[in-house]
Amino acid sequence: MKLLVLTGAGVSADSGLATFRGSQGLWEGHRVEDVASPEGWRRDPSLVWRFYQMRRAALSTVQPNAAHLALAALEARCRQRGAEFRLVTQNVDDLHERAGSKPLHMHGELAWLRCERCGTRVRDLEHLDAECFVPCASCRAPRLRPDIVWFGEMVPSAEECLRLAAACTHFLAIGTSGAVYPAAGLIDVARRAGARVLVQSLDEPSNLAGVDEFHPGRAVEVVPVLCRALAQLLP
Numbered sequence: 001m002k003l004l005v006l007t008g009a010g011v012s013a014d015s016g017l018a019t020f021r022g023s024q025g026l027w028e029g030h031r032v033e034d035v036a037s038p039e040g041w042r043r044d045p046s047l048v049w050r051f052y053q054m055r056r057a058a059l060s061t062v063q064p065n066a067a068h069l070a071l072a073a074l075e076a077r078c079r080q081r082g083a084e085f086r087l088v089t090q091n092v093d094d095l096h097e098r099a100g101s102k103p104l105h106m107h108g109e110l111a112w113l114r115c116e117r118c119g120t121r122v123r124d125l126e127h128l129d130a131e132c133f134v135p136c137a138s139c140r141a142p143r144l145r146p147d148i149v150w151f152g153e154m155v156p157s158a159e160e161c162l163r164l165a166a167a168c169t170h171f172l173a174i175g176t177s178g179a180v181y182p183a184a185g186l187i188d189v190a191r192r193a194g195a196r197v198l199v200q201s202l203d204e205p206s207n208l209a210g211v212d213e214f215h216p217g218r219a220v221e222v223v224p225v226l227c228r229a230l231a232q233l234l235p
């Protein structure tokens with residue numbers, strides 16, 4: 001068994017982090033291109049920095065929920081039984097790590113900052129002042145940027161994710177609306193490769209197909225049940 005799990009904002013919604021496209025969507029009050037694009041950063045770095053500093057500071061106020069924990073337990077179980085398990089997330093929070101998983105972050109991580117001048121990356125959740133930039137300790141550039149993949153930027157792990165999707169036997173998508181590519185295309189690659197496809201979300205995602213098994217509901221309630229069922233399939 002080769003299991004690939006793709007998570008989106010819905011898996012962290014029950015921990016209290018806003019999703020993007022709901023009525024309480026994270027972008028509310030901001031235009032996406034103002035706070036999550038390289039052009040926005042060049043035009044008004046203070047606005048972008050304040051937006052991300054708020055999100056970075058919010059990490060310490062939330063905890064992994066039952067869905068994050070169930071996925072970490074399933075990963076440990078797969079490892080014990082010699083089955084392959086990979087977790088790919090579009091989320092930039094660190095809740096999967098704090099639950100014990102080792103996810104691949106397609107869209108970057110709030111906990112990391114990066115220097116556009118010299119490329120240095122630093123893990124930093126200490127400097128959370130919304131009004132102060134963090135300079136680069138390596139090259140002295142005046143400000144590091146959030147290590148987030150913004151709209152219009154390349155997704156560095158895209159090829160690896162597509163390879164994983166093409167090779168999996170079971171694909172589980174959780175809490176993602178299927179609106180943002182390349183992540184939204186992984187399900188199709190897995191389907192074409194003949195994988196069994198399970199989809200968990202509150203609302204039906206736009207890329208759901210008739211052959212998929214759709215498990216509607218809140219992630220905290222449904223994901224632990226799905227993880228137990230998948231564990232039963234292990235050798």
Ligand code: APR
Pocket residue numbers: 007008009010011013014019020021022090091107174175176177178179180200201202203204205217218219220
């Ligand atoms: N449990 C399960 N699913 C939920 C829950 C919940 N408690 N709450 C919301 N959802 C579902 C919604 O029904 C929706 O389908 O989670 C999905 C969230 O969709 P989006 O807000 O579009 O989030 P996501 O798919 O992760 O967005 C992808 O878009 O803006 C970018 O970079 C950002 O990584 C993000 C990407």
